[in-house]
Amino acid sequence: MTMKISIAIVLVFLLMAKAFGQDGTEILEKIDKNMSSTNRIFESSMTIHGKRNSRTITSRSWSEGVKKSFSEYLSPASEKGTKMLKLANQLWIYSPSSDRIIQISGHLLRQSVMGSDLSYEDMMDDRNLTEIYSAEITGKEVVEGCKTLILLLKAKVENVAYQSQKMWIDEERMIPLRQELYSKSGQLLKRMELSDVEKIQGRWFPKTILFKDLLKEGNGTEFKMTNIKFDQQIPETIFTKAALKQ
Amino acid sequence: MLSLKLAFRNLIGAGLRTWLNVSVLSVAFVVMVFYNGMLDGWNRQAHDDTINWEVGGGQLWHPLYDPFDLLGLQEAHGVIENQAKKLIGQKQITPVLVTQGSIFPHGRMQNILLKGVQPEQEIIGLPTSNLVSHAGQEIPAMIGKRMALFTNLKKGDNVLVRWRDKNGTFDAREFNIVEIFNSNVPTVDNGQIYLPLNTLQEMTGMIDEATLFVAATNYTGGNFDEWQFKSPKYLLKEIDEIIKSKKAGSAVIYILLLSIALLAIFDTQVLSIFRRQREIGTYIAMGMTRSQVVRIFTVEGAAHSLLALGLAAIYGTPLLYLLQKNGIPISQTFDSLGVSIASKIIPVYAFAMIVLSILLVVVSATIVSYFPARKIARMKPTDALKGKIQ
Numbered sequence: 001m002t003m004k005i006s007i008a009i010v011l012v013f014l015l016m017a018k019a020f021g022q023d024g025t026e027i028l029e030k031i032d033k034n035m036s037s038t039n040r041i042f043e044s045s046m047t048i049h050g051k052r053n054s055r056t057i058t059s060r061s062w063s064e065g066v067k068k069s070f071s072e073y074l075s076p077a078s079e080k081g082t083k084m085l086k087l088a089n090q091l092w093i094y095s096p097s098s099d100r101i102i103q104i105s106g107h108l109l110r111q112s113v114m115g116s117d118l119s120y121e122d123m124m125d126d127r128n129l130t131e132i133y134s135a136e137i138t139g140k141e142v143v144e145g146c147k148t149l150i151l152l153l154k155a156k157v158e159n160v161a162y163q164s165q166k167m168w169i170d171e172e173r174m175i176p177l178r179q180e181l182y183s184k185s186g187q188l189l190k191r192m193e194l195s196d197v198e199k200i201q202g203r204w205f206p207k208t209i210l211f212k213d214l215l216k217e218g219n220g221t222e223f224k225m226t227n228i229k230f231d232q233q234i235p236e237t238i239f240t241k242a243a244l245k246q
Numbered sequence: 247m248l249s250l251k252l253a254f255r256n257l258i259g260a261g262l263r264t265w266l267n268v269s270v271l272s273v274a275f276v277v278m279v280f281y282n283g284m285l286d287g288w289n290r291q292a293h294d295d296t297i298n299w300e301v302g303g304g305q306l307w308h309p310l311y312d313p314f315d316l317l318g319l320q321e322a323h324g325v326i327e328n329q330a331k332k333l334i335g336q337k338q339i340t341p342v343l344v345t346q347g348s349i350f351p352h353g354r355m356q357n358i359l360l361k362g363v364q365p366e367q368e369i370i371g372l373p374t375s376n377l378v379s380h381a382g383q384e385i386p387a388m389i390g391k392r393m394a395l396f397t398n399l400k401k402g403d404n405v406l407v408r409w410r411d412k413n414g415t416f417d418a419r420e421f422n423i424v425e426i427f428n429s430n431v432p433t434v435d436n437g438q439i440y441l442p443l444n445t446l447q448e449m450t451g452m453i454d455e456a457t458l459f460v461a462a463t464n465y466t467g468g469n470f471d472e473w474q475f476k477s478p479k480y481l482l483k484e485i486d487e488i489i490k491s492k493k494a495g496s497a498v499i500y501i502l503l504l505s506i507a508l509l510a511i512f513d514t515q516v517l518s519i520f521r522r523q524r525e526i527g528t529y530i531a532m533g534m535t536r537s538q539v540v541r542i543f544t545v546e547g548a549a550h551s552l553l554a555l556g557l558a559a560i561y562g563t564p565l566l567y568l569l570q571k572n573g574i575p576i577s578q579t580f581d582s583l584g585v586s587i588a589s590k591i592i593p594v595y596a597f598a599m600i601v602l603s604i605l606l607v608v609v610s611a612t613i614v615s616y617f618p619a620r621k622i623a624r625m626k627p628t629d630a631l632k633g634k635i636q
C-alpha cells in the first residue's frame with residue numbers, strides 16, 4: 001500500500017514537472033508576444049531617484065520590431081536635443097552641444113544611461129526571452145492583488161548579462177508584474193516592478209517600470225511610458241544616422 | 247695671486263655691504279642645493295618604491311592591454327603558455343589578471359579594478375602571502391590604506407563585489423578584507439582590490455589567463471609569444487616627467503634669490519669703479535695694464551661668491567645634514583594627487599649637483615662683476631688719477 005502511494009506521488013510530481021516545464025516555455029512565448037510589436041511610438045519620462053534628489057528626463061521614441069529604435073530627448077534643457085539611434089547591435093548618440101555623432105560600442109554599452117539604473121546594454125538586448133532562457137514554473141503568488149505564476153528563468157546561452165531571472169507573471173494578462181535579476185552565484189542584483197497595466201490596441205502593456213539596482217542606495221529609476229501607439233506608419237528615414245542631426 | 251689678495255682685502259674692508267651681498271648669495275646657494283637634493287631624494291624614493299611595489303624589472307603586457315583604457319580590459323587577457331609557465335617557475339615573472347568590477351561599501355557604488363595575483367610571488371612588495379592564510383567562505387581580498395580610507399573598510403570587513411565574467415554575465419560575491427597594506431605608491435592602491443589569481447581566473451572564467459606579467463629585477467628576456475616587454479624606464483616615465491616639471495618650478499625660487507644677489511654684486515661693482523677712480527689711476531700709473539686692473543675688479547666681484555660658498559658651508563652643511571638625517575615631512579595632499587611620495591623625503595645631495603651649483607654661483611658672480619669692470623678699459627689714466635668723473 002505504502003509502495004503504491006509512493007509511486008503515485010512520484011508520478012504526480014513527474015507529470016507536474018513536465019507540465020510546468022512546458023507551461024514555462026509557453027508562458028515566455030506569450031510574454032514575448034505581448035511585449036513586442038511590429039512597431040511602436042511612445043513618449044516616456046525616466047525619473048532617476050538618487051540618494052539626495054531626483055531628476056526626470058523625458059523623451060519621444062520610435063521603434064520597429066526589436067532591432068530598430070530612435071529616441072529624442074525632450075527635457076531637461078541639458079539633455080534636450082540628444083538623440084539615440086539603435087540599429088541591431090549598434091548604437092549611436094548625437095549630442096547637440098558638441099554637434100557630433102558618437103557610436104557607443106564594446107564596453108561603453110555597459111555604462112549607465114544618463115546616471116540611471118539602466119545600462120545601454122539593458123536597452124540594447126533585443127533577443128526574445130525564449131531565445132536566451134529556459135523557464136519553469138516554481139509557484140504561485142498574489143502580487144498587487146493579481147494572481148501570478150512565479151517563473152524561474154535560467155540562461156541557456158553564454159552571452160547573457162543575468163544568469164537567472166525570476167518573474168511574477170499575471171496569470172490572466174500574461175505580462176510580468178515583477179522581475180528579479182540574479183548573478184551567476186545567485187545574488188539578487190536588480191528588481192523591476194511593472195505597473196499601470198493597460199489594454200492598448202488589444203494587448204496588455206505595463207506603462208510604468210521601476211528599475212532598482214539592489215546593491216546600491218537610492219530609490220531606483222522609474223520609467224513611465226505615455227501616449228503609446230502600436231503598429232503605426234513610421235517612415236524608414238527615421239532609423240538612419242542622418243535623422244540624428246535633423 | 248696678487249689680485250685675489252687685493253680682492254679679499256677690499257671686500258673685508260667694505261664691511262657690511264660685502265656681508266649683505268655674501269649672505270644673500272649664500273642663501274641662494276643653500277636653497278639651490280636643498281631643492282635639488284629634495285627633488286633628487288623624492289625621485290630616487292619614487293623610483294625605488296614604484297619598482298618595489300609595481301613595476302619590478304619591467305612588465306610584459308598583453309597586446310590589447312592599455313592601463314588608460316579601462317573599458318578595454320575585458321579583451322586584454324591571454325593564455326599563460328609554456329614559456330611563460332617556465333619563467334614563472336623560475337620566479338622570473340609573475341602573472342597578474344586585471345578586470346573591472348564594482349564594490350558597494352555601505353550602499354555606495356564604486357568602480358574598481360580586480361587584480362588577481364599569485365599569493366606566493368616575491369617579485370613585488372605587495373604582501374600577497376596574506377591571501378593564502380584565509381580559510382573562510384568569502385573570497386580573501388587585500389586593499390591599500392587609501393582604498394580602505396576611501397571605502398571606510400577595515401581588516402576583517404566583508405564587502406559585496408560585482409563583476410562580469412568573460413561572457414559578460416554578472417556575478418557578485420562577498421569579499422573578506424584579510425589585509426590592508428601600506429604603500430607609498432598610490433597607483434597600486436587607489437581603486438584596486440587584490441585577490442588570489444586562481445580565484446579571479448575561476449570567477450571570470452579566464453582559466454590560466456593573465457593580463458600582464460611583472461618581471462623580476464634580474465629579468466633579461468624581452469618580448470615572448472604575444473607579450474610585449476615594457477622596461478622600467480618606460481613604466482617610470484610619468485614619475486620622471488613629474489619630477490622634471492617640479493624641478494623647473496623650484497628653479498624659479500632659487501633663480502630669483504640668485505638674481506637678487508647678483509644684482510647686488512653688480513651694483514657694488516658699479517659703485518666701486520665710480521668711487522675708486524683714483525685707485526684705478528694709481529694702479530695704471532704704477533705700471534699695471536688696463537686688463538690687469540679689470541681682472542683685479544672682476545676677481546673682487548667674483549670673490550663674493552667664494553665668501554658666499556664659505557658662509558654657506560658654515561651654516562648650510564649642518565642644516566642640510568640635519569634635513570638628510572631626519573627627512574623632510576611631506577603633506578599628505580601630495581598623496582591624493584596620485585604621485586608616489588613617502589611621508590618623509592630623504593634628500594640626496596649628489597656630488598655632481600653640488601659642483602654644478604658651485605659653478606653656477608661662481609660663474610654668474612664673475613660675469614656680473616666683469617661687465618661693470620670693462621668700463622675701466624675706457625678710462626684715461628691721468629683723469630682717473632685726478633679723480634675726475636668719466
